Amino acid sequence: MARVAYHRSDMLSALLHCDSALNHGSIRPDRVQEASIAVLQSRIFAWTGDFDAASTVLGRALALSTIAQDTAGMAESLEQLGWAHYRQDQFLLAKEQWSRSLELRRSIKDLFGVTNNLRWVGIALMDSHDPVEGALYYDSALYMARVLKDPYLLSCAHDNMGIHMDSALYYARIHGDAAHLHRIMYTTGQVLIRRGKVEEGMAYCDTVLAYARQTRNAVLERDALMDLGYGYRAKGMWKQALMLNDKAYGINLRVINPPATKDVLAKQSVLNEFRRRQIGDSLRYVRELEQVEGERALASLRAERNSILAWAIGLAALAVIGGATGYQRNKLRHRKLRHERDKARSELRALCAQMNPHFIFNALASINDYVLENESELASSFLTRFARLMRLVLENSRKERVSLAKDLEALQLYMELECLRSNNGFTHSIDVAAGIDPLQIMVPPLMIQPFVENAIRHGLAKKQKGHLRVSVKKRSGQLIVTVEDDGVGMKRPTVPQIGDEQTSLGTAITAERLAMLNEKLGMPLGFRYLDVPVGVCVEVTLPLTEGR
Structure with missing residues (x-):
């Protein structure tokens, strides 16, 4: 259910379903399942721009997959860590994670995963100013996509090459993933604007911007605003370009700057609702625990009182005095033991x-x-x-x-x-x-x-x-x-x-x-x-x- 909600861009429901799967189900997930849920949580956090939270849960996912010796799970965790680095412009670290994932995918002969990692390493190399080696990875990814005849991989490969944008859009529509389609539309708009087809390119970016705002995809919204600003500059409309660039810069600070990210996300209803539920569960658990402890303490006191009364009625005055002395001695002994335990x-x-x-x-x-x-x-x-x-x-x-x-x-x-x-x-x-x-x-x-x-x-x-x-x-x-x-x-x-x-x-x-x-x-x-x-x-x- 969490994955269905995620693909519908309903992040609140996705988070709540993840929480239910981890804490409220009748059957507790094993390590592989728990790691998979953590990876999905990281994608939700990354969608809203909270890469600090995404990295934290991915660290747990990687540890769980490593203990379980789940190679596919380790590769997926490394892939998402790569994206967390990439979205913060840490291209060399992203390349390192994707290269490690690529080797793991090769070891289990996962051709789909190998193709994706080839593309991603190419992206990191391109952004690290190594276009020659990056293009080699792109070529390898395109070759693998053609061998596999997978619409998603073909659309991604054409998109990465920056050519055949019509083919990229065609395969993206066949694949049917709205988020992926709008990412391809964003790249198409970007390429068209830089080729001089400004109006056509800006139309694509406007569509992407509306989708990003509707689904609260902060990263995609930032990218669409930046390209629209570039389009306005190409048309000589400097005021509009400056306004859009300011908005993109504001989102960029929110996405990349961890302290600012936390402040913004604290105001977002998705994470507010999720955190309120978590706090409510914790408080309810504490109240239940306090109630149980209180009942135990009360029962203990009653039993102790009844015992003393029984001895007092049944024994003579001397026995009462002796019992009181023993009680005091016992109380002191328990107090000493408790003190030593606390120490x-x-x-x-x-x-x-x-x-x-x-x-x-x-x-x-x-x-x-x-x-x-x-x-x-x-x-x-x-x-x-x-x-x-x-x-x-x-x-x-x-x-x-x-x-x-x-x-x-x-x-x-x-x-x-x-x-x-x-x-x-x-x-x-x-x-x-x-x-x-x-x-x-x-x-x-x-x-x-x-x-x-x-x-x-x-x-x-x-x-x-x-x-x-x-x-x-x-x-x-x-x-x-x-x-x-x-x-x-x-x-x-x-x-x-x-x-x-x-x-x-x-x-x-x-x-x-x-x-x-x-x-x-x-x-x-x-x-x-x-x-x-x-x-x-x-x-x-x-x-x-x-x-x-």
Whole structure:
């Protein structure tokens, strides 16, 4: 239903159907389905110009598809990430995402997807001022479209080549997608205006502008206004041209500038309604939870009162005094236990908070380097991933337990950032054994990150093209997480000592947290180094806890 609403350009209904599919259905979607829903959500956000929100949900979609080993889902997530970069004029980053998607589509012999990615890489190259290589990709895409005889691909290929616009419109009408047809009409108008057929070209752009406003497609509205302004300039009508350019510039700021985007989208009825519903659901859940807790507390108090009254009636005065003394003693003991529990919880949160600077310092240094070197696109990409990672870290560090999926998502982002910092100096992977559902398994947050950090700093930093592998499996009713690298290796003690200089602060904090969990849960938890021929391998034992 969400996809039907999306193709009808009814974005409010599409968002609400996505929300229902994720949170209100009788059957919860699996990881592949959840990733597909996230990709659709990103398209809706991109339609309205909110590329920040689109990138956030696409990061989750890519993580879910990677865990599920869904190659097609990974390719689709990368494609939409490419468009998010492209719409913000980050052409090199767009080309990088589309090139990765192209390889994935080739690996599964998806010829339709290969053709689309060939076109998109060509578009990015053209806009990056590399027309020769871009034209080669266009030619390849046109050849593939002719082989497949697909109307949609043929219309796109003719449109990209900037020739045979009649053919592009013909195939677009056969395909029957209104959004795609109006995008082709926009390009047709653009080409006609630049070829001197100003009136004919502006007529196409007027039609596209009306459609864009009707469907609230901010990007298409901006493009149509810019071309109409170009048409008025060609006719010497400078006042009208300036007015349209001002409108296009205003939309451009709204689409590309993330803070402005949030301000504008906050006023749009589509996202307002969606957010109101989300907030309402959250408040209703909180009220229900408070009611249940209140009823439990009341029942507990009544039971306690009845017990005391029964003892008071049945026993003599001395027994009453003894019972009161025992009650006070019991109350003090429970208060002490509650105090120790709250203290342990506070210490856990404080220890989590101490880990945050490990993420922040290196990331900010890299962003600073990119800015100083005028690498604005790389700085923007790095900052987007860093912001997404910090959001996860801050959310997770408030909780004693998070889902394994959330923790692995943060770990994946951390490894991606470190890989970028080292100019792709190493590869990395996360393997989850069959029979483990990352959405159901609950783990203490940020336990594994210090060991990954040590592997990168001490093992892989001095070696080119190393590999870092994180694997998760069950053993004897516990969760075993292994971090292994094939780097230069390091000296390590057989028993980790918190004060040892060879042990990082992050590892020391993890040792403290595991010791506290040992005391709390009464089970053997910890970490140990394993002997391996190359590099370093550390095995972390965590409690195996299931539940949302």
